[in-house]
Amino acid sequence: MLVLKFGGTSVATPENIDKIKNIITGYTDRIIVVVSAFGGVTDQLINAGYRAQKQDDSYKTILKQIETRHLEAIKALLPVTDQSKVLSNVKRELNVLETLLDGAFFIGEITKKLSDKIVSYGELLSSYIIAEYFKSQGIDCAHKDSRELIVTGLANGRTTISLEQTNSNCINFFNTSKNKVVICPGFIAKSEAGDPTTLGRGGSDYTAALYAAALNAKVLEIWTDVSGMYTANPKMVKQAKPIAHISYEEAMELSHFGAKVLYPPTIQPVLAKGISIRIKNTFSPEDDGTLITKSKNEKGKTVRGISHIGNIALLSLEGPGMVGIPGVSKQFFEVLSQANISVVLITQASSEHSICIGISVDDVALAVAAVNEAFAYQIERGRINKVVPETSLAIVALVGDNMKNHQGLSGKMFSTLGKNNVNIRVIAQGASERNISCVIQEKDVKKALNALHEEFFEENIKQLNLFVMGVGNVGSKFLDQIQQQKKYLKENLKLNVRVIGISNSRTMVFDDDGISLKNWKASLAEGLKADKEEFFKTVNKLNLRNSIFVDNTANKAVSDTYKDYLRNSISVVTCNKIACSSKYTNYHELKELARVYNAPFLFETNVGAGLPIIDTLKHLIASGDKIQKIQAVLSGSLNFVFNNFSDKTTFHDVVKQAQEEGYTEPDPKIDLSGVDVMRKILILARESGTQLEIADIGNNSFLPEESLATTSNEAFFTSLKNHEAQFQNIYRQAAEKDTKLKYVAQFENGHASVGLQEIPKGHDFYNLEGSDNIVLFFTDRYPKQPLIVKGAGAGSDVTASGLFADVIRIGNY
Template identity: 65%
Template sequence: MKVLKFGGTSVANAKNINLVKQIVSESAKEKKLVVVVSALGGITDLLLTALNQASNKDYGYENTLSKIEKRHLDTIKSLFPITKQSTILSWVKGELNDLETLLEGAFLIGETTSRLSDKVVSYGELLSSYIISEYFKSKKLGTILKSGRELITTDANFAKANVDFKATDKTCKEFFRSNDSTVVVVPGFVASSVEGDHTTLGRGGSDYTAAIIAAAIDAEELQIWTDVSGMFTANPKIVKQAKCVSQISYEEAMELSHFGAKVLYPPTVQPVLAKEIPIRIKNTFEPQDEGTLITKKLDVNDKTVKGISHVGNTALISLEGPSMIGIPGVSKRFFETLSSKNISVVLITQASSEHSICVGIDQSEAKRAENALNQAFEYEILTKRLKPVIIEKDLAIIALVGENMKSHQGLSGKMFSTLGKNNVNIRAIAQGASERNISAVIDENDVKKALNSLHEAFFESITKQLNLYIMGVGNVGSKLMDQLNKQKSYLKNEMQLNVRVIGISNSRKMVFREGGINTKKWEEELEKGQKADLKKFLRNVQQLNYRNSIFVDNTASEEIAFSYNDYLKSSISVVTCNKIACSSAYSNYTELKQSSKKYNSPFLFETNVGAGLPILDTLRHLITSGDRVHKIQAVLSGSLNFVFNNFNSEITFEEIVKQAQEEGYTEPDPKIDLSGVDVMRKILILARESGYELNIDDIKNDSFLPQEALETNNNTDFFNSLKKHEEHFQSIYKKANEKNCKLKYVARFENGKAIVGLQEIPVGHDFYNLEGSDNIVLFFTDRYRNQPLIIKGAGAGADVTASGIFADIIRIANY
């Protein structure tokens, strides 16, 4: 004989009940069945609402009762032909009349009791089981209805009664031994006390009913039919990559169900555990799916970690003080106090110094626990031997569960390291002696990130997911999007990286897609987005709180640059080609560096100097290996190099600057490049990365631009000024050409001082043959004293800058 239990979603309406009938019909061909059913989905909540309204003298209970009646009557009318509805409708209406009488009583006295609550909520299962059994009978399934009150005996602890297993086992054995029916329908959740009063087994008690009966009759298998295809490696609503676990041990199932795997009610496993009766979790709506088989201890070679689960709405209660040290009985009094108030403890941790004890409880009971403990230890608190009880709320417990975890080293380290990398702060830790469960208390807001990070670490080690938030999709940003789209398959197949763009913004619009933006159609999605808002963009990134999050800034905006610290402090990595942040006040630069270290959020800006050239990366390796920079000579402006490589007596300076702007070599405001400010920022960043404290005001700038051009406020005026002073630029070119020299805008750093300016470069110099928009940097160090370390290559352009940003993103993936 098998026992099949169907939950509320499985019997929520006539359509679902018909699916249940098909499953039962197929199963009944092989074995006799006990079918335990829950109330129609949502009815138990409505019953409790009605009772609460009635006891508070709220006439709204009548409307709630009407909803309950309509749900049941609509179900009957959909399941049965009109000719067979009369008797069933009559019986159900009679029960609903009795329910109405109970609610009227609660309304009149203005209160409720646990006993009354048990009577009221039991109507959900009583009504559903009657309707379902009658439906099965109409389909010739050889069905009878047997009340759970006649099978399960409990004490009089209303709302959560304790089962008398000896009496229950005897009753169940006697009934099923003499029963010849193919299908026995039993309402879950309900029972009766020895005195005959109506009791219930607590929320989730329908699973418990099924397990109690299965154990009593030595069933071949207990099947729990629900709306998911088994127990998953994590909650699939939170972790999209979660996988169904095909087989799991009783102990693992209990651990996972205790920590929030809601497909199984924790006490369910206990009655069948001793008899080693298999439990199978199946999906009513996908009956062909394999589901999860829960059975006795598995092979030692089975997978180490079976699942990651969590329980929310947790509060931590801490008691600490010097009087706890070495004094026996404090823990006893602590737990006795909580027990006397019927407060359940879900996690315990105590310092080895005995200076404190900390437990996790349901947050709804926090205030009651605080008052009880402060009262119990009133004398010690008044005499300063103990501190008042400390309550921390809005927490959650995450648990790593696996039968074979105890035989594998490093799991705790991997768990905590993974959480640490994603800046998930751990408030408390607990691990049982069996090492089947490692639990940690974290902020409830970090649950989604924690579960996804741990799932990736323990179940998706082949593929790592990066979540990008891209600010600025102009020249550089659009090229980056193209590269991400083009390399998507390569990254996944060759580097095991799944790169998703979650958010995009330009100066007008922004868009977020939790599942990822289509990198082929991002422009269309952005156009349909909401109005751009930098603060809201940040809030959205913080609220999504994804693991491996990276903010990418492709702009030249000062406002955006000064928001980096907010991202870093939220454990969101920052990749930028915007030089403003790293060339701002030295205190801001160092603060960003410190935030990056403190919050474990990489801050990479390789493209600040040399676009896609590995200049900063090479410099960091030099410093890391103990080398010391003495002097830097460099041509760092691809735009200026392009301008002076192409400027001559046959073309105007204004024309060549416009060409550089149109081809994407300059900043949107070309004056930033031509004034030398851009080069000043770059040499400043190189000096700082070399270990020197320097500010931009410390750098000397020998500008070649006329003062009038420097004082312009927009591009139109700037270009007009260039045109006006064409003779000045031709004069500079002529002087250099007469000396057979080329014009290069050079940055130099030596002895802690920096200078930038236009120079005449003679034949034979390292800078002389620098073509196009190329950059070149010469590092003179302890190791490269006479012959410098030279880095040379394309130093400007949207494509190479985007590739440099792309490279920084991949660097973060490998952190």
């Protein structure tokens, strides 16, 4: 004997009912099929009853909708020749239902008995129609009303099952029934006095479990709309996967903490008998589903699933009058029990100063009033504080039988949440260590579930969610590199890099499933109007784990938003030098925010594009070395300009070429005036541990005053033409001495300066080609022969690669 239960979604439409027929015809064993009401009908019946007692005649509209749905199902499922009898019987039952609702309307009241009778019609009608359909398809099928089998009683005001009578009824009927398939309505029963009753939440599962236990069935199969119990809620965690085999205890823990496929109290009858349960998918019957048995899970498996309960509130009973006073806990929980309030989480400090519980937010008002009333005397005298609830919370739980045999799981859980700025309000762990629970903000649930699932189930593949501001030369190359390396990163570095948001100066676009980098330009063109404040708000609202803001602009207003990102534990990667070369207090605050909120702030490309200059400097400092002097050629654009400028070219044409090839800033005066180099040496000085402002840096500029005073690129280039003779004179003087012109930055003894210098043969700077950069680090360990970092220091490709490297650093963080 097998017992199969099909829920509301499985019987929601004629097409779904036909799927059930195909499923049961594949069995050779005798089958009991327990069905729920057509999806949504129970809610309609409850709503109709509520409106009727309020004397709102719109209940008639709901009743008409229920009637239409069932009659249309009959016409869709049954051959015309078989419809008449079934339509007649269903209409007769609906007439009785109408009479019940009319009665509630006229007296303006619904009793518990009447309510049970009204809502029972969902299962009565669905089971009858399905049974008649199966018969019309040649299936050896009978229909049995569960009210004739399941008997209920009352205990402490709650409905209970009279097991002895129920088991006797089930054995007598099913042992004498000869039909291969028996269809029974779930959820409904009768009291010992013969009145209709219902079995409450999960009632159809309970019906099926009672039948399975009474008949010692081989297995109880629960058919639903998912392929078993998942490692996490698949609606929130797309990487979640079905669990093939799980123990009763693990299943109950997961169900208690929000896994919707099972309601723990309803499976107690089969649990007591050791009967296996299998969760199957009506819409993918070929899937294995989840097998739930008495045996423990496979050796070596630790965390089996991650689940959560939303709409949680915390109540804390605390105060000095609790310490050493027996009976406080007893009184606290008695008050809640008498108010019929279920407690889902308990934790108590060892000091006995505080007891904290988690309850449904629906019970908050009642619980607060009851507790404050019960402890009014102690509250008035200051021995216990008045209870004030915390709401908008959720419980996240790790579940697994073998968790107790593995060290460090709690630490890994809390560390993972902490790295993603998920604040933990309360922690609870049972002595069995089958469950580790924590209370977090409701808004952080999706991020928490995904972060934990990634940590415990995804083979250490870490997902990075990028939000990219600026897609010009550097930004577009950056996106191209991500697209090109995506597969390599996943396979070799275990990093899944997704771009979630992109913005330029005109439009912005978001997709929390990841923007396709094959056609991101088209997506961006159709995006919303760009707004950096709205961009941040969207990033923050999405609240994705491992979020990284990537700034490819040279915009001060964008750099001013870094603090907002860091305060929300969103990492920042930038090639924009403005923030780190702004006032020292701002630079220091950004670094401090990154530390406090555990959000890396990386700006390797601020100096030397893709060269590991800042990274090298950090390693020197971290290892205990001290900087004596830094000498550097830090402007790829200026190096390009002076490497290509000669008496055969004009200074104007070389600078124009540098701009067109992407070596300079959009405003080339920033480079040629030395401001860009000043910013770079300032950043290196600060990273060396020196508090310095840009105004402290000496600048020996080679540009004429007219060029420095220009306010547009056009005027700037005109001024270069006007002073060509001056530039040629600078070149000639260097050539006569057989030296080369290099724009050099230097930092020594707390002082920094920049300026054009004539470099003689034999110097490390002399043969610096193209747009290359070079940095000489003179330190305590490298006092005479400096540590040298040299290579391409400008260009969109190398700058993009530097940004990419910073993103990977965060991925490996």
